[in-house]
Amino acid sequence: MLIFNAQSVVGKQLLQGELPSDKTLFTDTLRMAWPTMLESFLTALISLADTIMVGALGSYAIAAVGLTAQPRFLCLTIFFSISTAVSALTARRTGAGNRDEANRTLIQALAITFILALCIGSAAYVCADPILRFAGSQTDTHSHSIIYFRIIIASLVLQAFTLVVNAAQRGAGNTKIAMKTNLVSNAINIIFNFLLIEGRFGFPALGVRGAAIASVLGFAAAFILSTASVLKPDGYLFLFYRNNKLRFDTRILAGLYKVGSGALLEQIFLRVGFFLYAIVVANLGTAAFAAHQIGMIVISISFAVGDGLSLAGITLVGQSLGKKRPDLAKIYGVFCQRMGLVCSLTIALVYSTFGRNIYSLFSSDTIILNYGSIIMKIVAFIVIFQVGQVIGFGCLRGAGDTRYTAVVSLISVAIIRPFSGWLFVYPFNWGLTGAWLGLLLDQFVRFTLTWVRFKKGKWQTIEI
Structure with missing residues (x-):
């Protein structure tokens, strides 16, 4: 508990009120964090299981599904930014005891989300072919990628709505709601993967198409559960709170814009950087991209x-x-951040020790396993910087300091990651290893810039 000492954190900063005991502060942090940590961790494990199931079809299937990831997240960019704004604003209003404005923020954000999701989802469905060609699909993966992407993107409204509702619930402190929603959703995804990919218990063997349908069924379950969470009159967030009607309030919209615009820029830079980086790796070939995709999972x-x-x-x-x-x-x-450091050091030790064994869960291909042995050694270093910068970004977003996180994303993700990846892969001729060294450089820069900003404390004075 020595690293969780409140007085050492505050230092010379003047206290604005009574300081709870270290034990109380630690317990509060853990109480808020464990549902979101468990949710994210189990979601990642289920995604890992999802990839293992798809991998049974061959490396082409892993690559085909992996190629759709960045285009899909690019379509979700604006909804990630809206959810960031909603979470930050709801948290502020909850802290200030303003339940009415927290609810009006949610309903206005959902109206905007619904309209945008319909437009973006329709455009992406129609333009699936050129989008995936640009993403780097190969001859043996292109048709499968289109099938998977179109089925997934058809449910964009469900995905976007769930993102925003869960973000609002987290901002209000209801982290268990989002956890339950995502765990049920992912469990349904896994069950129908098992039934539909290779065909079991009388269900048809649909391959990549089955994996996409399973994901959509999971998204639908999440949508139903998240919607139900804001239809309870006794809940803090209630869509019909005090006969809540859809009347756009310029002050609320201004708050959403102030936080959301910076978050949108950040998400655009993130997605563009991830997309360009994925193209660099995709051009190394199907086997290399499959190994890379496993590493990303x-x-x-x-x-x-x-x-x-x-x-x-x-x-x-x-x-x-x-x-x-x-x-x-x-x-x-x-x-x-200190909880994250303890966790990242533990994970880094596991990755560095059992890297090849972890890869063997996905594939028995010697080429992929050889790639995996190298990748996991680099990942052991990446993890320490990755966890630190992700937590730092969250703290800055919670304060509304999204303009700064956008600038960091531009410098590190949109420029350093794809450029260094390309430089190390092609001119230096380091292949897939070079791509992962580029990712390591990106994480280190983001960690450094975020740590400096948090340390200076300017984020503590931002009004939203």
């Missing part, structure tokens, strides 16, 4: 730990600032 487990603590950071920092307690916001932010 594995690293998502460590990201899940950071993401869970990041979401907790958004809520704790936002609510503390809503209570006019920047000192508590800093303490909670540091506690989340």
Whole structure:
């Protein structure tokens, strides 16, 4: 417990009120963090199981499904930004005791989300062929990628709606709701993967198409559960709270824009950087891309730990600032980061020790296993910086400091990651190893820039 000492965190900063005991602060952080950590971690494990199931069809299937990831996330970009804004604003209003405005923020955000999701989903469905060609699909993966992508993108409204509702619930401190929603959704995904990919218990063997249908069924379950969570009159967030009607409030829209615009830029830079980086790797060939995709699935487990603590950071920092307690916001932010450090060191040890064994769960192909042995050694270093920067980003987002996180994403993800990846892969001729060294450089830069910003404390004075 020595690393969870509140007084050492606050330092010379003047206290704005009574400081709870270290045990209370640690317990509060853990209580908020564990549902989001468990949710993200189990979601990543289920995604890992999903890839193993798809991998039974061959490396072409892993590559085909992997190629759709960045285009899909690119379509979700604006909804990630809306959910960030909703979470930060809901946390502030909850901290300030303004339940009415928290509910009006949610309903207005959902109206915007519904309209945008219909437009973006329709456009992506029609343009699936050129989108996936640009993403780097090969002859043996292109048709399968189109099938998978179109089925997934047809449910964009369900995915976007769930994202925003769950973000609002987390901001209000209801992290268990989002956890239950995602766990049920992912469980349904896995069950129908088992039934539909290779055909079991009388279900047809649909291959890649079956994997996509299973995902959509999971998204539908998540949509139903998240919607049900805001239809309970006794819930903090209730769509019909005080006869809540859809009347756009310029002040609420201004708050959504202030936080959401920065988050949107950040997401655009992230997705563009990820997309360009994926193209660099895709051009190495199907086997290399399959090995890379497995590595990205594995690293998502460590990201899940950071993401869970990041979401907790958004809520704790936002609510503390809503209570006019920047000192508590800093303490909670540091506690989340230190929890992340303990977790990342543990995961790094596992990755460095059992890297090849982990890869063998996905494939018996010697080429892929050889790639995996190298990748996992690099991942062991990536994890430490990755978890730290993800949590730091969450704390800054919770304070509304999304313009800065956007700038960091531009520098690190949109420029450094794809450029260094290309440089190391082709001019330096380091192949797939070079691509992962580029990813390591990106994570290190993001960690450094985020740590410096958090340390200076300017984020504690932002009004939203």
